[in-house]
Amino acid sequence: MISVEEALQLVFALVTPLTSEKCALRTASGRVMTAPAVARRDQPPFDASAMDGYAIPEGAARRGASFTVIGEAPAGRSFAGRVGAGQAVRIFTGAALPEGAGHVVIQENVERVGDRITLSHDTGDSRNIRPCGQDFRTGESLPAPRRLRPADLGLLAAMNVAQVTVARRPTVAIIATGDELVMPGEKPSADQIIASNSFALAALAEAEGATARLLPIARDTEADLRAALELAADADVIVTIGGASVGDHDLVAPVTQAMGASRAFYKVALRPGKPLMAGRLGGAILLGLPGNPVSAVVCAHLFLLPVLRALQGLPAAGAPELTAPLGCDLPANGPRAHYQRATVRNGIITPANRQDSALIRVLAAANALLIQPAGDGPRHKGEQVPYIAI
Ligand SMILES: Nc1nc2c(c(=O)[nH]1)N[C@H]1C(S)=C(S)[C@@H](COP(=O)(O)OP(=O)(O)OC[C@H]3O[C@@H](n4cnc5c(N)ncnc54)[C@H](O)[C@@H]3O)O[C@H]1N2
Numbered sequence: 001m002i003s004v005e006e007a008l009q010l011v012f013a014l015v016t017p018l019t020s021e022k023c024a025l026r027t028a029s030g031r032v033m034t035a036p037a038v039a040r041r042d043q044p045p046f047d048a049s050a051m052d053g054y055a056i057p058e059g060a061a062r063r064g065a066s067f068t069v070i071g072e073a074p075a076g077r078s079f080a081g082r083v084g085a086g087q088a089v090r091i092f093t094g095a096a097l098p099e100g101a102g103h104v105v106i107q108e109n110v111e112r113v114g115d116r117i118t119l120s121h122d123t124g125d126s127r128n129i130r131p132c133g134q135d136f137r138t139g140e141s142l143p144a145p146r147r148l149r150p151a152d153l154g155l156l157a158a159m160n161v162a163q164v165t166v167a168r169r170p171t172v173a174i175i176a177t178g179d180e181l182v183m184p185g186e187k188p189s190a191d192q193i194i195a196s197n198s199f200a201l202a203a204l205a206e207a208e209g210a211t212a213r214l215l216p217i218a219r220d221t222e223a224d225l226r227a228a229l230e231l232a233a234d235a236d237v238i239v240t241i242g243g244a245s246v247g248d249h250d251l252v253a254p255v256t257q258a259m260g261a262s263r264a265f266y267k268v269a270l271r272p273g274k275p276l277m278a279g280r281l282g283g284a285i286l287l288g289l290p291g292n293p294v295s296a297v298v299c300a301h302l303f304l305l306p307v308l309r310a311l312q313g314l315p316a317a318g319a320p321e322l323t324a325p326l327g328c329d330l331p332a333n334g335p336r337a338h339y340q341r342a343t344v345r346n347g348i349i350t351p352a353n354r355q356d357s358a359l360i361r362v363l364a365a366a367n368a369l370l371i372q373p374a375g376d377g378p379r380h381k382g383e384q385v386p387y388i389a390i
């Protein structure tokens, strides 16, 4: 069996980054910007007041000094004249500093009588001015590729960039397989269960910027699975769930092969998730995930999400790993890398007591996958171990 790292490289070899398209800023959240965005103005575009107060000439801010207020500068409306010696302009946060002014005294440090002000306190060193372009200058760029976060959208808007170039959203077709499955809300017979994996996988894919499509459940017949796969033909990624193992009803491998799929690998030294398969079917990347709910989700974190990132032009890299000290001892691991459901709390990671790959509740209670590499020796409480946040 190949290692997780080898399998990941084989999966990345299947990826051709998607084309890009323009998108309005309002719909760009979470998408991957593929071309740098260039600032179309300085920010701030003028020397601006950082406080509500009075703009006075530079060097005039001494306790006891008096000034005549000659006008007002609210944000968005500049004072047209010049501030001379002994003069002040009433100014508000965000307003352009009037010509001749070099200091803004906050109003709390001023006594005003009619149009005269006197500085009642020492003003300290701060001039309370945001110099023109202190945040960014015209022509500066936000580099790509970059997953756009909320703060990026604020920055792009301030740069006066109304449209960005982003990767097309990858489409992911999800096919659950098995006679035992019905959709949530349907009435299962006594020997059936609910098809739950598709919902977790669709949510994971969508959080990564993809558009997910749930296809009808494929029953355990070649014809049904083939029909579902044909419906998925135009997807960028086809994800099958279940039917990946060696049982008589595990049809994903024979049916996809009969349809002309190429196979990059089958089986990875991974726990849970051993019977993972990857390849190509027509124009789509094919990921055959194991049916056990935890196995499917672990494989999605390790393979599907990195593929979706690479398709959108982000670097081909595995799930980001963090480290934390262990909250308990861990026994030695076997020959498969073990991704254990775990909780990171107060900076300490503790694996769940039960690690059966069918336990959905344990997975839902976890916020991390603790990674114990293949053949890793016993680990002791307090040792730093790698994990993936989920
Ligand atoms: N003789 C062997 N048997 C099994 C092996 C093996 O090496 N030799 N591997 C085991 C491992 S490990 C896994 S993982 C599973 C994977 O099997 P399949 O991918 O073929 O999955 P199924 O048999 O179809 O289902 C497994 C399990 O998951 C449930 N399931 C399936 N789809 C869904 C879904 N969409 N939502 C919720 N639950 C689902 C299904 O009912 C089964 O309980 O094989 C072991 N067997």
Ligand code: MOO
Pocket: 270, 271, 272, 273, 274, 275, 290, 292, 295, 357
């Ligand atoms: O590898 Mo299976 O995915 O352990 O449960």
